[in-house]
Structure formats: structure tokens, C-alpha cells
Amino acid sequence: MKALLVTLMLLVAMPALADGNLPPAYWSDRQLPDPKEEAQAQALMNQLRCLVCQGQSIADSDADLAGDMRDLVRRRIAAGEKPVAIRAWLIQRYGTWISYKPTAEPAAWPLWLAPLALLIIGALLIRRRIGVGKRS
Amino acid sequence: MSRALRFAPLAILLVLIAGLVWRLATPADTTIGSKLEGKPIPAFILPAALPTKPTLNSAGLATGQVRLVNIFASWCVPCIAEVKVLQQLKARGVHIDGIAVRDRSDDVANFLAERGDPYERIGSDTQSQVQISLGSSGVPESFIVDGKGIIRYQHIGPITDDDVPMILAKLEQAE
Numbered sequence: 001m002k003a004l005l006v007t008l009m010l011l012v013a014m015p016a017l018a019d020g021n022l023p024p025a026y027w028s029d030r031q032l033p034d035p036k037e038e039a040q041a042q043a044l045m046n047q048l049r050c051l052v053c054q055g056q057s058i059a060d061s062d063a064d065l066a067g068d069m070r071d072l073v074r075r076r077i078a079a080g081e082k083p084v085a086i087r088a089w090l091i092q093r094y095g096t097w098i099s100y101k102p103t104a105e106p107a108a109w110p111l112w113l114a115p116l117a118l119l120i121i122g123a124l125l126i127r128r129r130i131g132v133g134k135r136s
Numbered sequence: 137m138s139r140a141l142r143f144a145p146l147a148i149l150l151v152l153i154a155g156l157v158w159r160l161a162t163p164a165d166t167t168i169g170s171k172l173e174g175k176p177i178p179a180f181i182l183p184a185a186l187p188t189k190p191t192l193n194s195a196g197l198a199t200g201q202v203r204l205v206n207i208f209a210s211w212c213v214p215c216i217a218e219v220k221v222l223q224q225l226k227a228r229g230v231h232i233d234g235i236a237v238r239d240r241s242d243d244v245a246n247f248l249a250e251r252g253d254p255y256e257r258i259g260s261d262t263q264s265q266v267q268i269s270l271g272s273s274g275v276p277e278s279f280i281v282d283g284k285g286i287i288r289y290q291h292i293g294p295i296t297d298d299d300v301p302m303i304l305a306k307l308e309q310a311e
Binding site for chain 2: 021022025051064065066069071072075089091092093094095097098127
């Protein structure tokens, strides 16, 4: 009885509407016919951050807006636009935040310099150790 | 190893914990604002959302008049509350245009019939393309566009009663 009631209730239950009611954009979940273009689109989509699910790339996200952004990326690549130009167009609108690829702006310098600094520190440490060993 | 250096790991750990506690207490702001504030509105052409109302194009936003462009949708819950506030703004002489995101004509018509209609023109952005070109990341959002077509202010989230004086001041500034 209880199982029947639960089943009936599930049948009448409506999902909460947090997204639109239109079908996904044409190219949102469809590969481009040209494998080279599709590979370019995939590479770019994996580097663009979803605005709704902010930890995911637009390639991974199920949000409507991410689907529409995938559609935009594939359309523009099919039209012959370079991935660099599409990324720049999006950065112009949303800032560097939208791109997972680190930029060369001053805020990112520590990121680029850290490996170099760590290497130098490591080399100094090794030299000190070896040097100490020789002297004793 | 000097005595002071021996406590370095502990000091680093304490700094790390302090940092983590601080971030937990004051979470980072995750709203992503449009970088187009202060820049001209990107060119766009949209089909009309309703057969009974003119559509919205970028060319119609540089006519010497300050306008509020509201990005909304009939499926968007906060928009229900916002549309009432927009009507108050309209009553005060604010010119409001709409961009309906991922919406059907019938649904927009029903939404406006039920909740009231503050819009002079509504464009239909079925695949969020204009929304993305504006640097908007959700619904509802509003842009104040001045008479030269420059975006002067972006409001993220619904405009509430408390925001009305601020919005009116921003509109005044854009004159």
C-alpha cells in the first residue's frame, strides 16, 4: 500500500524548474562533423569555466548556460574562428576568471616564478649538504 | 639548526590554519560581474519575444535616452518578485526593456499577463547568445544603458524594493 502510494506520488511530482524549458542548443551536445574542428572545440571547452557550476568546465557542466556556451564555441570554430580569438572574446566579457589557462598578467607572476624559486632553493640546499660532507 | 628555526613548521601550520579559518568565516564572493561596464553595449539583433510587442536591438539602445535592460525569464523564480519592483520603476518614468532568456513566446505572454508587464520592448534570446555577449552569468540581471549606448551599471540578481533608491540614483548618474 505504502509502495503504491509512493509510486503514485512520484508520478504526479513535478521537478523544480531551475533551468529553462527549451531544448538544448543544437551544437551543445553534438560533435562537429570535422574531427579536427571538434578536437579544437573540445580543447577550448575543457579550458573554459562554467558560470553556473563554477568548479566545472563548460565541457563537464550540465547547466543550460554551459550548453549554450558549448554551442557558441562549436559554431564559431566551424565558422573558422581561432580558439585564441574565442577565448579573448569571452575574457573581454567575463574577465580572466572564465579561462582555466593561466595568463601572463602580474597577478599570475608568482605562479610562473614559484617553480623557478623552488628549484633554486633546492639547488642551494643540495650544495650546502654536499659542501658540508666534503669539509668534514 | 637554530632554536628559532625548529619552530618554523609549527608557525607555518598556524598561519595555514588561520588562513583556512578566515576563508571559512568569510566565504569568497562567487558572483562574476560583466567587464563591459563603462563600455558600449555589443551589437545584437533579437527576434521579438511577443507578437504584440516590439523587439529589442542594440541599435535601439543609443537613442539619447537612459534605459534599463532587464534579463529575465518566465521560468526564473526570483523574476516573479522582481517584475513588481520593475513596475514601480516604470511608474516613476524609467524606460525598461527586456531580454527573455531561453523562453517560449506563450510562456512569456502568460508570465506577463499574470505578474504584470513593465517592458516597452522584449527580445527573445533562446540560446543565451546575447546574454553571453553582455557578460551576464544568470537571470535576473539588469544593465543601465545611457543615451550613447554605453553600459553604465550591471545589477546581478533581482532588483528588490531596497535597491530602488540606488537604481534611481544610478539612472540619474547615467543622464
